[in-house]
Amino acid sequence: MAEKSYLDLKREIWDTGRCSGCGACVAVCPADALIFDEGEMVVSPKSTGYCKQATDGVICGACYDSCPRTGNQPSETLGEYLELFAAKATFDVPHRQSGGAVTSILANALDEGLIDAVVTVNEDRWTLRPSSVVITKSDVLLQQAGSRYSWWVPLLAALKNAVVERKFKRIAVVGVPCAVQAVSRIRASENDLLKPYAKAIRLTIGLFCTETFDYTLLIQGKLRSHYHLEPHEIRKLDVKGKLEVLKQDGSTTIVPLAELETCVRKGCRICTDLTAVCSDISAGAIGSPSGSTTLIVRTSTGKGFVDSAVRNRKLEVSPGVETAAIEKLAAAKIKKNSRK
Ligand SMILES: Cc1cc2nc3c(=O)[nH]c(=O)nc-3n(C[C@H](O)[C@H](O)[C@H](O)COP(=O)(O)OP(=O)(O)OC[C@H]3O[C@@H](n4cnc5c(N)ncnc54)[C@H](O)[C@@H]3O)c2cc1C
Ligand code: SF4
Numbered sequence: 001m002a003e004k005s006y007l008d009l010k011r012e013i014w015d016t017g018r019c020s021g022c023g024a025c026v027a028v029c030p031a032d033a034l035i036f037d038e039g040e041m042v043v044s045p046k047s048t049g050y051c052k053q054a055t056d057g058v059i060c061g062a063c064y065d066s067c068p069r070t071g072n073q074p075s076e077t078l079g080e081y082l083e084l085f086a087a088k089a090t091f092d093v094p095h096r097q098s099g100g101a102v103t104s105i106l107a108n109a110l111d112e113g114l115i116d117a118v119v120t121v122n123e124d125r126w127t128l129r130p131s132s133v134v135i136t137k138s139d140v141l142l143q144q145a146g147s148r149y150s151w152w153v154p155l156l157a158a159l160k161n162a163v164v165e166r167k168f169k170r171i172a173v174v175g176v177p178c179a180v181q182a183v184s185r186i187r188a189s190e191n192d193l194l195k196p197y198a199k200a201i202r203l204t205i206g207l208f209c210t211e212t213f214d215y216t217l218l219i220q221g222k223l224r225s226h227y228h229l230e231p232h233e234i235r236k237l238d239v240k241g242k243l244e245v246l247k248q249d250g251s252t253t254i255v256p257l258a259e260l261e262t263c264v265r266k267g268c269r270i271c272t273d274l275t276a277v278c279s280d281i282s283a284g285a286i287g288s289p290s291g292s293t294t295l296i297v298r299t300s301t302g303k304g305f306v307d308s309a310v311r312n313r314k315l316e317v318s319p320g321v322e323t324a325a326i327e328k329l330a331a332a333k334i335k336k337n338s339r340k
């Protein structure tokens with residue numbers, strides 16, 4: 001077992017601004033001793049004071065071993081894959097971000113009993129405040145489609161609830177690349193304390209990600225104060241070289257990304273993974289026609305879930321993904337963030 005404690009994580013990751021905020025360390029701490037404060041630009045977790053290892057000398061190291069920022073950072077553009085599709089849900093997914101393919105695959109998996117829970121991020125439709133949740137029903141999942149760009153919530157914090165408290169044995173995790181990297185570290189770890197998590201996670205779906213914004217600074221700060229947009233007036237956010245804010249009344253407000261520099265989470269500035277290269281399936285908008293999702297099927301596990309949704313006529317897939325566009329965006333991210 002590892003002998004590193006949260007003190008090493010604090011020194012190497014929290015205090016150096018390298019934390020992505022994925023929440024893996026918070027989820028796996030067996031003493032529940034790591035927490036995130038609420039508020040503006042909280043960049044990393046903190047300890048509540050007690051640590052099995054640092055306080056009582058009991059070997060643990062779970063937090064350190066799950067952290068995606070302690071090892072080498074991925075620096076591939078597309079990564080390895082088996083198949084690449086432009087995909088769409090065959091049924092109506094009201095708030096879908098792209099083609100609703102992620103919702104379709106997960107809803108099919110829940111309905112078919114291939115998984116019993118999904119760990120993801122939903123949002124309060126009134127305040128747009130995100131939270132990390134465990135979803136077990138496909139109709140609930142359908143209501144929660146769409147991307148949370150003003151994410152900021154430790155996604156994997158709900159993993160403990162799913163694995164330890166509710167004892168789900170077949171879990172799918174949907175997350176941005178840093179969260180998927182944490183799951184990959186957990187799956188590969190020899191640390192006995194991480195094995196229950198590794199065993200319970202059946203599927204990871206990684207969402208392409210260039211950067212994310214701090215909820216307080218973006219929604220309550222920039223959009224409300226400068227653009228006079230109340231959260232409940234916003235129907236959907238989309239980032240396509242600029243932030244597009246689609247309002248409930250059908251109008252759109254465009255915000256240049258340069259104006260949002262101060263809202264970008266600090267840990268995103270060193271991130272070199274656009275396409276979630278460690279996932280079973282990656283999903284994004286770029287590379288496919290508008291209204292479709294680009295799916296990168298990377299593993300035989302991922303292929304099984306996609307094939308099942310296609311077989312049950314819940315998902316349509318077609319070739320014709322423009323890989324050059326994805327590679328260009330991914331290479332630009334690597335170049336920009338490797339310099340720091
Ligand atoms: C922060 C962020 C940045 C992104 N940046 C890009 C980009 O630069 N280029 C690009 O091509 N694509 C990007 N995407 C991916 C894109 O927005 C869509 O999520 C993807 O195309 C899948 O669309 P869909 O219609 O199939 O998903 P849907 O069917 O709408 O399902 C989306 C699923 O993701 C979950 N989810 C939403 N937000 C989060 C979150 N923050 N963390 C974990 N789970 C979440 C939802 O609960 C839902 O289950 C980004 C996504 C996010 C969350
Ligand atoms: S990157 Fe994730 S696991 Fe690492 S310190 Fe930050 S929240 Fe914890």
Ligand code: SF4
Pocket residue numbers: 020176177178179209210211212265267268269271272273
């Ligand atoms: S840019 Fe990287 S660190 Fe930031 S949320 Fe996306 S995957 Fe995580």
